[in-house]
Amino acid sequence: MLDEGEIRRFTSGLIEPAATLYAVQKMYGDRAKAKAMEAYGRLSDAHLLVTGVLAAGLLRINGA
DSSP, X not given: OOXXXXXXXXXXXXXXXXXXXXXXXXXXXXXXXXXXXXXXXXXXXXXXXXXXXXXXXXXXXXXX
């Protein structure tokens, strides 16, 4: 079992690599999302429209 001092030493040594990994994932994830949204084009609008229609119908049925 690790004591508090050992855990802190491991933690302090791993903060920078963890932050770097997070930054790289965030940067490339944002790029991938932008490309996907561009590729989907009008499908995103259609999805929003269908979702709105379904939600309106469910709310109408639930309120009856």
